[in-house]
């Protein structure tokens with residue numbers, strides 16, 4: 141693990157702004173600087189606040205830009221519990237999932253996970269990322285946490301009143317006890333070059349659709365050779381996540397409504413008839429993760445630590461468990477950047493993190509394969525899931541509680 145020299149430490153320097161805004165020398169040793177004011181960064185600031193650790197958020201964009209997030213998130217009930225604890229659960233915008241139907245087009249076998257059969261109720265929740273962000277912002281403001289807009293943190297630059305400027309002199313001391321990176325991307329430009337990447341050469345096309353029949357709180361995950369299609373119940377509509385080859389993404393996104401509905405129908409099959417669709421947006425998909433999620437006085441969380449394929453809806457769920465564990469570990473710590481505490485955090489997160497990365501990566505490989513033995517095993521696997529309640533219960537709990545399912 142590389143250590144960070146002060147010149148690379150991407151921290152705001154005192155004197156760059158009035159002291160009323162910056163942390164003073166006396167108290168700054170306990171403050172955590174959070175780089176990235178998206179859902180992970182805001183959830184972390186709130187969790188630290190609950191554990192008696194002050195934090196400030198530095199966000200590269202304006203809050204209005206951060207709010208414009210077209211993603212729709214499927215969250216576990218465990219995530220709902222964490223967000224409720226943070227006073228940031230947008231109940232009004234959440235639709236419950238009571239059943240999840242998993243199948244593969246053109247193959248035998250399917251499985252149905254039912255909340256009524258599991259000892260979890262409901263299986264999960266669906267909500268627009270925008271609503272979550274708005275609720276988190278309100279909680280941040282209510283807690284009095286400072287949120288600096290348009291303040292990009294990065295090496296080798298530091299923050300100043302006017303935005304970015306070159307780093308300070310060698311020998312500058314870090315202004316904060318800890319920098320928590322919640323910048324939403326796994327960069328390999330930071331001091332530690334230990335990024336693992338898999339390019340699935342896929343994009344997700346997102347939109348919402350109405351169907352002739354009501355959704356009855358059923359989520360659908362349908363695997364096809366072209367990639368998975370997920371339908372998530374949202375209000376009285378369905379949020380669609382249609383995965384396609386990267387080379388097809390622009391064309392599919394630009395299809396007319398009628399042509400897109402025809403494509404969706406062909407990919408999904410006949411269990412629902414789609415009647416209308418909203419404009420489409422697309423996102424590139426891949427897997428990127430850091431081997432090391434801490435370095436000297438730094439920690440990476442959420443998508444900055446691991447960016448997953450959304451197939452199993454694990455990304456933000458995993459981020460919230462990172463947040464929960466880090467804040468719990470740092471509880472009232474006199475020095476939140478203490479190396480021993482960071483090592484404890486890493487140890488506690490290892491199993492869940494590796495499990496979620498491996499689970500998601502395996503799903504993509506197993507369901508994308510066209511080889512006959514894998515197709516056969518896949519059908520058998522879905523049948524087995526349906527026939528063995530304990531196995532099914534395990535998969536549901538893995539998706540809902542992460543490593544706590546073990």
Ligand SMILES: Cc1cc2nc3c(=O)[nH]c(=O)nc-3n(C[C@H](O)[C@H](O)[C@H](O)COP(=O)(O)OP(=O)(O)OC[C@H]3O[C@@H](n4cnc5c(N)ncnc54)[C@H](O)[C@@H]3O)c2cc1C
Pocket residue numbers: 175176177178179180181198199200201206211212213214215291292293294322323324325344346381423441442443444450453454455456457458459
């Ligand atoms: C199509 C799709 C569907 C998904 N579905 C699900 C799902 O169903 N369930 C689920 O749990 N997860 C899902 N995810 C994952 C989920 O969206 C992410 O895990 C979550 O949004 C990540 O939040 P974040 O705060 O870590 O990153 P972001 O939301 O990307 O926020 C990072 C913020 O950091 C700012 N920033 C970047 N660099 C800097 C810097 N140097 N200094 C200051 N600020 C900086 C950015 O401007 C941004 O606002 C999905 C993802 C995709 C792409």
